[in-house]
Amino acid sequence: MRIGPSAFHRMLARGEAPRMVKLPNGELRCRRADLDAWWDMCERDSGTWR
Incomplete structure (x- = not known):
């Protein structure tokens, strides 16, 4: 994910x-x-995730 802790x-x-x-x-x-469910949600809501 390349984010810090x-x-x-x-x-x-x-x-x-x-x-x-x-x-x-x-x-x-x-x-x-x-x-997997979280990744799917992120892909569906990609407009809100940067």
Whole structure:
């Protein structure tokens, strides 16, 4: 995605990032199905994404 961690966390806080799962070690991961659905949404709404 070529964005910094802080930008990604802002997207996550605004609900604009794919659904994330927090692992027991504190790391965040995304399920492939959630990532694919998010990419599809971004492509449909490409006018609002830069």
